[in-house]
Amino acid sequence: APAPAATPTPAPAATAGKDTIVVNASGTAAGGVNAHFKVLVDGKQIGEATAGTTAKNFTFTTDAADHVAHKVQVQYDNDAMINGQDRSLTVNSISINGHSYASTSSAVTYDKGALDGKDVIAGQKGMWWNGTLVVNAPASDFPAGSTTTPTTPTPTTPTPTTPTPTTPAPTGPAFYVATNGKDSWSGKLAAPNAAGTDGPFASLAKAQAAMRADPNIDTTYIRGGDYHQNGVWLNSQDSGVTFAGYGNEKAVIHGSSTASVSFGLGGAKNVTIEGLSFADGVTTGHYVFADNASGLTFANNVVKGGGYGITVQNSANSKVTGNQFDNTGAESIFVKAGSNFTQVSDNLIRHPNAADRGDAGIWINGSSDVKVTHNQIENSPEKAIAVGSVQTDGSDAAYRVTISYNKVIDANLESNDGGGIYLINRQQDLANHTVVNNDVSGTTATNPTGQVASWGIYLDDWTSGTTVKGNVVHDNIGGVFLHGGWNNTVTENVIAGNSGAQIGLQQPVAWSGWKGHAMTGNDISGNVIDVREGTAVHIYGPANVGNLHDNFYSSLNTAEKEFDAWPQVMSSGAWGTLANWQAAGYDKGSVTLNPGFVNPGADDFSLSSTSPVYAHGFDHIAYNDIGLLHA
Known part of the structure; x- marks a missing residue:
């Protein structure tokens, strides 16, 4: 048997500092070595620790500038696979002066590999590769004077009967699509204005064209409702775009006999599809089909019926995370040739292959x-x-x-x-x-x-x-x-x-x-x-x-x-x-x-x-x- 994991190393005794940062984390050891992480504020290290199998709080203090936004970073740096053991770090939450952020919060991102802003995905608990969780903490998290130390959380990993995929709240410039929208409008309002002269788009196709035309906007939020539209096909012009649900509103993309693919990607890199629901697809079709679409993220979606849930081929570094699949006609998740380094994580799949x-x-x-x-x-x-x-x-x-x-x-x-x-x-x-x-x-x-x-x-x-x-x-x-x-x-x-x-x-x-x-x-x-x-x-x-x-x-x-x-x-x-x-x-x-x-x-x-x-x-x-x- 491999050597037992070393005893987790607690965070060093805190030096005097008015700002308190608490990381609740656990780790999986490999080769007898626990997961190691550093904590940084705006790129400057303020402490480090190693995490054992039991989740616990690691407390760090620092003096950050008051009334100023900061980046609080948890950097995992010793990922390894040793004799079949996969070392990893799980970060349940990061608390800043009493304000707790779940790792899946919309304020948190995961910069895989080097902290360089190049391979950034949505925040997640499981850090299966070296990388950095970054909390974009607002100025309100750093008031003047003393802070309140948060109470100890009780992290759990339940087995839910019904999962609840969540979608980050809309932030930043974006286009919007809604069932009460019009493609003649600007698409930059989440709802029609009082005069009825401007508001969201009505179709995904119009939003796609608008993102191609505007280099400053690469995100479209889809308001709750039912969408019966032709499939959206993305190519290299659409690299980097995001189609996301609007908060926790339920936007349902319906398939049809004339739309065997709801989202097709051919040559579109680093696309994100998040927080949507898919239904009524044909049993021989695909809700999402990606070819030559590396860096695809398909996260926190609900997929029901149809044929294949999501198929990726020739699409390395794709991520299929946090989704729910029910009664897909064929494979819920199909990773075909050429999709190396893809991550399939945290998905609930019920009754797959219901048709074939x-x-x-x-x-x-x-x-x-x-x-x-x-x-x-x-x-x-x-x-x-x-x-x-x-x-x-x-x-x-x-x-x-x-x-x-x-x-x-x-x-x-x-x-x-x-x-x-x-x-x-x-x-x-x-x-x-x-x-x-x-x-x-x-x-x-x-x-x-x-x-x-x-x-x-x-x-x-x-x-x-x-x-x-x-x-x-x-x-x-x-x-x-x-x-x-x-x-x-x-x-x-x-x-x-x-x-x-x-x-x-x-x-x-x-x-x-x-x-x-x-x-x-x-x-x-x-x-x-x-x-x-x-x-x-x-x-x-x-x-x-x-x-x-x-x-x-x-x-x-x-x-x-x-x-x-x-x-x-x-x-x-x-x-x-x-x-x-x-x-x-x-x-x-x-x-x-x-x-x-x-x-x-x-x-x-x-x-x-x-x-x-x-x-x-x-x-x-x-x-x-x-x-x-x-x-």
């Missing part, structure tokens, strides 16, 4: 270095999250995709071959994906009592070089499955209460085109494997397909034959007890114990703080960080 009944709620195909984090996917007919290639020539290969902190509920409802988190690697090389700290439950099958291949986490068709760590895989048919791949690591997971095998390995792959690499070098160790239901381990292949060792078995009847391997290697035949299994060379160093689940009767397989596995080096799973970030 296949594929996945989130599908990453042909793009690398993508991060799929903090999403919740419910009731998928096939896969919930799918990553990888389906072509053996490597033309759609995906590498180094991170799947972390997602919650998958009830996948594979209409298939006999699939998984909650599903990876495929038909180009047959080391993909080096990372699957960490996810919760996967309810993965079933059309015929759950038959011969099925249904797994919570499924490394299909030669998926290799992948780390599966710190996941809670419970109440599925199968737990974790490796199919034909090599050099995978499955460690420190909780695999419990699955009705089939908790772990499975199979060398033969039915798909043609095998390139000859044997299934070897797979390490399965340090896992909590609970066999209160189903069986323990299933292997179909030679003994070297996987090295199982130093695992922790619980709820295991040592007199029962819970392990099977073919060809037969156990003296007892194809099936054997733990003793037969270990005598055949498997699971050296593995033990049986009570891991101390919190409430397994209620399907809560989190480990109590006194679990004996921690003494064996088992790393703590950040249960409270799994799932959606927004409430």
Whole structure:
């Protein structure tokens, strides 16, 4: 197991200063090192700290000029991925002299990478890359004299039944579109004037043309109401524009049989679509289709029905964050080839693929270095999250995709071959994906009592070089499955209460085109494997397909034959007890114990703080960080 994370470093003792800045933050460690951040005011450092897994307040003081606006900056500076651990910083709030700003406030931006104003997106809690959260604090936050220290917040990460995507309030120069507008007006008023001579535009197309014509305005706010219009197509002339909802008003963009795409992007870079609702799209269409549109941000939208929710291809550094998708006909989020470094985060997806009944709620195909984090996917007919290639020539290969902190509920409802988190690697090389700290439950099958291949986490068709760590895989048919791949690591997971095998390995792959690499070098160790239901381990292949060792078995009847391997290697035949299994060379160093689940009767397989596995080096799973970030 990796070295334990260092104790978080508190903020240094505050020097005398009349202005108090409080950062409420937590971090995820990697390689035993916690997330480190600095706090600056107008670019000048006033302190630093490291954040552990528990959110806490870090207090800093300074003397800033009174009655003057300032930029308060929280700079995360040691992002890294080490042995499958993805270091990150979560900033819940930043308080300035008692005025608290959520990280998602309209006053907060996230300047990724260098603090240079070049790669700036809306503020967010999760800082998954080095960068700086910037609060544009008004002069009123800096009165003369003493300040009031804010009360301690209680950050939580709830699992909402209905999320509430929010949109920043309108700021700065903009055009407006409203159902009571006219395209003959200036579009610079949010509502018609009293004389009825000026006001907002009536159409998105007119707003698009106006932004092209006015170099000083690149934002259009869409007032609440229903919009039945032709699709908007953006090209290089529209780079940098924003189409956003007006505060919390509900602007609904309706699709139609003549508008298979609501927003199409071809060559438009750094476009933002935020705070809108999409409905009534055709099942073969796309609400948003982006090609050659790097830097696209699709945030805080509500998408219902239709076909694909959002599709991006050849559009690197795109961001799909904080959205709600309900009953999309095909994939809710489809990241196609050439969209490297895309971020898919904090999205609630319910009943994806409602029309085509296949594929996945989130599908990453042909793009690398993508991060799929903090999403919740419910009731998928096939896969919930799918990553990888389906072509053996490597033309759609995906590498180094991170799947972390997602919650998958009830996948594979209409298939006999699939998984909650599903990876495929038909180009047959080391993909080096990372699957960490996810919760996967309810993965079933059309015929759950038959011969099925249904797994919570499924490394299909030669998926290799992948780390599966710190996941809670419970109440599925199968737990974790490796199919034909090599050099995978499955460690420190909780695999419990699955009705089939908790772990499975199979060398033969039915798909043609095998390139000859044997299934070897797979390490399965340090896992909590609970066999209160189903069986323990299933292997179909030679003994070297996987090295199982130093695992922790619980709820295991040592007199029962819970392990099977073919060809037969156990003296007892194809099936054997733990003793037969270990005598055949498997699971050296593995033990049986009570891991101390919190409430397994209620399907809560989190480990109590006194679990004996921690003494064996088992790393703590950040249960409270799994799932959606927004409430």
